[in-house]
Amino acid sequence: MILHHIQTSASHDNALRMCLRYITAGDSLILTADAVNALLYPDWLNLIAPFAVYVLKDEIRARGLEPKLASISNIQINVIDDTEFVNQSLRHTKVITW
Amino acid sequence: MVSSAFEFMFEFNGHAIETDKQGYLKNVEDWQQEMAPILAATENIELTDSHWEVIHFVRNFYLEYKTSPAIRVLVKAIGQSMGPDKGNSKYLYTLFPVGPAKQATKIAGLPKPAKCL
Amino acid sequence: MKKISIVFRHSPYGTTKTREGIDFALLSASFEQQVSLIFCDEAVLHLLPNQQAELAGSKDYVSVFKAFELYEIETILACKQSLDTLGIKQQELAIDVQIAEAEAISESLVHADEVLVF
Numbered sequence: 001m002i003l004h005h006i007q008t009s010a011s012h013d014n015a016l017r018m019c020l021r022y023i024t025a026g027d028s029l030i031l032t033a034d035a036v037n038a039l040l041y042p043d044w045l046n047l048i049a050p051f052a053v054y055v056l057k058d059e060i061r062a063r064g065l066e067p068k069l070a071s072i073s074n075i076q077i078n079v080i081d082d083t084e085f086v087n088q089s090l091r092h093t094k095v096i097t098w
Numbered sequence: 099m100v101s102s103a104f105e106f107m108f109e110f111n112g113h114a115i116e117t118d119k120q121g122y123l124k125n126v127e128d129w130q131q132e133m134a135p136i137l138a139a140t141e142n143i144e145l146t147d148s149h150w151e152v153i154h155f156v157r158n159f160y161l162e163y164k165t166s167p168a169i170r171v172l173v174k175a176i177g178q179s180m181g182p183d184k185g186n187s188k189y190l191y192t193l194f195p196v197g198p199a200k201q202a203t204k205i206a207g208l209p210k211p212a213k214c215l
Numbered sequence: 216m217k218k219i220s221i222v223f224r225h226s227p228y229g230t231t232k233t234r235e236g237i238d239f240a241l242l243s244a245s246f247e248q249q250v251s252l253i254f255c256d257e258a259v260l261h262l263l264p265n266q267q268a269e270l271a272g273s274k275d276y277v278s279v280f281k282a283f284e285l286y287e288i289e290t291i292l293a294c295k296q297s298l299d300t301l302g303i304k305q306q307e308l309a310i311d312v313q314i315a316e317a318e319a320i321s322e323s324l325v326h327a328d329e330v331l332v333f
Contacts, residue, residue, distance in 0.1 A: 002324065002325070002330075014224065014256050015224070015332075017256075018224050018255055018256055021255075021294075021296065021317050021320075022255075022317055022320050022321045022324055023321070024321045024325065094327075094328075094329065094330060096222075096324065096330045096332060097332060098224075098332050162278065162281070162282075163278050163279045163281060163282045164274075164275040164276070164278040164279060165241070165276075165278075165279045165282075167285075168241075168245045170245055170247075171245065171282070171285050171286055174285050174287075175282075175285050178285075212238065212241065212242055212245070
């Protein structure tokens with residue numbers, strides 16, 4: 001069970017795409033920094049839907065994306081703080097930062 | 099006249115040859131065979147044919163792979179090309195007592211291997 | 216001895232990522248870690264022969280690929296999908312690698328103790 005950490009915008013960088021190529025069932029995703037913007041694209045949402053998805057609360061608030069997130073209904077997005085990020089890192093067998 | 103533009107250098111045939119703080123040549127292409135005895139002297143080594151064989155080997159290794167071999171890789175590579183009598187650390191340490199990779203690369207005008215911090 | 220998987224995903228010479236990753240791989244291998252390398256996305260372009268990195272203003276960190284065996288780096292995977300997308304065939308590659316389906320790469324990520332992406 002791997003926690004895949006994506007930090008870059010899917011429009012500028014292939015990190016999310018490559019991660020999704022090799023991710024396996026039971027793995028999780030955490031989106032930080034510009035990577036959170038992926039949540040605004042229905043195509044990306046469909047691709048990440050099979051996995052547990054985490055985002056950092058401050059990253060969402062910084063970008064004023066809370067209302068946008070609230071309107072996402074087809075998948076569950078877990079909004080967490082730094083402490084919970086650490087907890088999740090420990091709960092998974094390893095973290096891969098793409 | 100030799101300029102003293104470089105922080106670390108030595109003089110060779112009237113030219114200033116730049117080195118790093120530890121005496122490794124800054125530019126691989128500055129090296130000439132005649133420089134080897136001078137570099138060896140800074141390591142208290144008097145060059146024999148056996149030394150030369152290793153020096154040429156590391157120099158060729160660098161030219162082919164563009165990196166200085168650390169000791170383990172040097173031992174293995176020498177073993178593959180010259181056989182187990184020479185491809186062992188005991189033999190190489192006899193020639194270069196402080197450290198074969200460290201000293202042979204210096205005398206061959208190469209950068210210090212990454213592992214030798 | 217740790218199993219370290221190093222993933223390369225960036226094109227040659229546009230960034231210094233792969234160079235940093237290769238330095239890390241060689242150093243880890245010198246410290247007797249069990250290193251495997253995975254080339255995916257445009258990083259597979261590093262595997263083409265006859266590169267002249269200096270012409271692109273980069274240090275040549277590709278010539279050392281021929282010495283992976285001396286460093287005891289034996290597992291080198293190249294992503295089949297990435298090669299197919301770029302129209303590259305195994306016989307065009309400069310070094311011996313295993314062409315790996317996505318599942319095989321996933322598996323090697325699962326089995327590694329540490330995975331670093333460059």
